[in-house]
Amino acid sequence: MLIVTCKIKLHSEKTHNKPSRQPGACVIWFLKKSPSQTERMHGRLKIKSTAQQEEEKRKEREKKLKIYVTARDACFSKRKEGILDDEALQLTQQLLSANPDFATFWNYRREILMHLETVKDEDEMQKIYEAELSFLESCLKVNPKSYGSWHHRGWVSVRLPRPDWARELSLCDRCLSLDDRNFHCWDYRRMVVKMSGVPVDQELGFTDRLIGSNFSNYSSWHYRSTLLPLLHPESPEPPSPCRKPPQTSPPPSPQTHSHRVCEEQLLKEYELVQNAFFTDPNDQSAWFYYRWLLGRAEREEMISCVYASRDEERVAVAFSRPVNAQTVGLLLVLDGQPQRVEWRSVHPRFKHSPVWICDLPPGTISDITNEHNLTVHWTEKHTHRDCALYTGRTESYCRDSATDQELFRSELSVEKTSVLQSELQSCNQLQELEPRNKWCLLTIILLMRALDPLGYEKETLAHFQTLKEVDPMRSAYYSDLCSKFMIENTILKMEYAEVRVFSISDKNLTTLCHLDQLLLVTHINLSSNHLQRLPPQFAMLQCLEVLEADNNSIENLEGLYRLPRLEEVSLKNNKISALADLQPLASCPKLKRLDLRGNPVTQTANIESELAELLPSVTDLLL
């Protein structure tokens, strides 16, 4: 225990940096020179005035500077001449001990040392490098956060013929005990641990110690999160029954599994971190670690939906994450025949997109009496999805039903419900004690979402309201997050109702997201929210026929781009101000009805004729 063994010297602010004097020596010094009683006429010692002291200090500094500059210039010229001798080593040492952040001299030093390696034997080099390490130690005392010194130490340690890693480790520990957030030291320590193969459990003990002395430390918590999966890996059984059967899914990728921790250890970690956030709920490092513990599931990589339309002779494919279809090896097979098609994203702005479209050669599926079998292969991920287009049907799609399990619990979805439930209980307990703690509120919201997004909708909204009050600086972030959750809930409701109508009016939406999930939606109602734009992602709504977005603050319609079936658009009481803003609509061939009442653009001169020119297909225009 460090605290016990070290003795404390009390210092006032002023004397803190001065070298400590031996008390005994000091007294003797005084007694030797102290004038005797009778000599002290005025009864007190004369002390130099501050001005005198300043003057002396200034002189001292000037002298130092002169020496420094001379040495520096000498060093530069030596390096220029390519001299790699001991004197240069001496000079750089002097300079660097005064200023350990002079990268050039560290480089010069390395050049010299590498040269010495070629002329000296191993024992000599061991000695030289050991001397280098103790020199570095003195540099680190001057500036414990010097990039140059730490980097050079790493370089030397690796080149040392017989490295003493235990010594390095204890140096790091000493350094971290002085400043447990010195990230240079953390970095170096990681290197040392890796090189010397310190057992993982020992390192976990080390984080225990650091967290015990001060838990407001990201580095320790983060280090813990990298050690735990190694020490207590999750048991190999499938984590949740609702996942797809194994034959269809690819072998588990390392990212999705290796970072999980076995349940027994997890429960211990929950206890530890709860102790931290109950002790100090305003310390964010513990909360972040908690979020990590609760898990962050990665969605399986797959083709989530294939849609085919006879009219447009077009196939749209949705992926579980944004991809670049041109490079991932996407293959369309129609009735057993691979097709040469051109994949394009829904909007020219996207190189990566979760939704990709291709046009089939004219006439391939247009005959309504034919039945077709489509298969889209994602060759890179060894996955595919079939879609049958039956006779008499103008369109067809195939997808997984978007159950709540699969789609939106990705924030905290891995844990078992019972664990999440008990975690929610303790967070609620804390929230009772600290009703205005933002970290607690946010975590409660996330836990509620993971447990039952629809059931907790009311509580979630109330908590968001409180969050915006207690943390007004981030109210926009909370609004966006809330919008996202509202959209997720609406999607779930739509899925349960098995309809293709998406209605989310009057929910204070500030942003739109999950639009890839709305590929099949034909009617959308976004009225009475706080939307400012229809983003390019909006173009993923490939089946959209009717758009209602009245009473928002929309000024940008970028996302109404090449929507092949869009017929009716209602944008009453928004903020569209220029004709140019309506330009994207020109790419929607079937647009017939457009309601722009209550928009500034209606005040423009010649608006009707301009619009008629821009949107010739529109027959029903309300201004």
Next chain:
Amino acid sequence: MAAEDLPSEFDVVILGTGLAESVVAAACSRVGQRVLHLDRRSYYAANWASFTFNGLLTWIEQQHEESPSEEVQDWSSLLEEGEELIYLSKPDSASITNLQVFCFISPETQVSSVFSEEDEEDEAQSHDPPNTTEEETGADDENAAKETSETEPADSNDKETKEEPEEAADGGEDGQSQAAHTQGEEPEGDQPCLHATQSQSEPTRKQISYAQLVKEGRRFNIDLVSKLMYSRGSLVNLLIKSNVSRYAEFKNVTRILTYRHGNVEQVPCSRADVFASRQLSVVEKRKLMRFLTSCVEETEEQQAYNGRPYLEFLRDQQLGDNLQHFLLHSIAMVTEDTATEVGLASTRHFLRCLGHYGNTPFLFPVYGLGEIPQCFCRMCAVFGGVYCLRHSVHCLLVNKDTNRCKAVIDSRGQRISCSHFVVEDSYVATERKKVATPTRSLSRAVLITDGSVLPGDSDQQVSLVTVPPVAAGSLAVRMVELCPSTMTCMPGTYLVHLTCQSVGSAYEDLFPVVTRMFHTPESCNQEKRPSVLWCLYFNMVDGAGVEVQGHDLPSNVYVCSGPDGGLGHEHAIKQAESIFQKILPEEDFCPPAPNPEDIIYDGENTVTSPGDKEEKEKKEEKEKEQQKEQELQTEE
């Protein structure tokens, strides 16, 4: 003592080297006053002193001795016109009473504790352990020796080899201390019981003998007072401000413990402690942290409780029994009926001192509290103060008209004139003292034990233990347990100080607590508790009631009290400051001592003519250049 006479003129003469006197001495000397600092004793720090074990035994003897009645000499020949004499009281030991010593260990080296009663007695006579058990015990002994050798290799080897010859000598000293047992029961009779029970709990524990305590006596620094330094209390602030801190080193008190439901528990008081505590539920942790943060500032809610008990306030905060106990007894360190505003002030002081030097708000000086007055004396000496021990003042010469002390007559009959006289209260005759309140006293116990009351990860813990009153009307006892690394006790032992306000004698007041918390022959079923090897009980006068002035004394005579019963040093420092301000109302109290290089001496003129300076510098530069040249030559 030097035979030469002291100078006959000083600004301030100070009699007694307790903490307050020493601070006054340092402060006066620092601002240029000529100070003479005397003490009739042979050691510094009066009742604030620390002793080695052997030194303490001597001190105990002195307390038992009848103070030799000195003849009152007539000093009237030294009187000048218009002067009168005030005699100081004879050196008395009235401040220490009811001294009792108990020894619970055998006088000689106990090799093992696995003996039966008979063996024990045998051994006491023969010194040599019976052959039958030698093998077994030999192994134990070796282990023990190894343990100690880690810390003090040289010494333990010494011990092993030199044991035999030393014992004889130690026996003699032991006999002396036995004589010091005034009312103590015969320790020998109870001993077998002690060893028997102990061997069950920890058969490998090496028994420390009295001879060893004496032999290792120099490792002990046993304080007569038991205090801690609040890390932002007035003493620490003064040490820092005056630079006196450079003369001492300190250790953190590493934990605060409390005695509750028959167990010793750790009190979580810092953020890290609260986080790590295993006794508190998470909700309690939150409540405690919230309470501690909220009480830093005064609120209207708190004011509403003014005059009402602190306990009531705590109860109304819905904290629960655990936290109430911690907050009342260990953090505020007040009693159940203390008023809320007092309790809160004390809590705040505790909190203000947290986090400066570690997990608790307290520091303890390495080598004991007796160091502190000596540090101030050193400071006084550095600035020219003159020191004499075993040197007292017999009487004061007072100007009848002005009622001011003009001079003193020292124990050698020298007349020394002074403008101010500061004196420890025990030198002042009782009839001259103004006693406002009935003199209270403190009950003290000093124990040497063989283990910590709460063994933890580290055996080098410095603990403050608060023992709340067991029943209504009984006493709150404060206990400080010091480990060997504080340089106050020998390796393998702990030094425990107990303090409380007296009701009866120290033994009557503290014996019940000692029996409950430690393993002594009187205590039963306490095998797991640390054993008391040796202990001392005494009462000391509580200095808290003594006023600086207002006694029947000249106006320039100031009285310093002995140690008070408080945990911190606030009382003594406040007293010293007020005395200093009365002596020198215009001067700064202990301004920072200058660095030696900033002091100008006669003949060494740093502000001399510019010519001199330049020459000097030129010389220096030349020397440096020469040096450089030499260096370069050698390198080539």
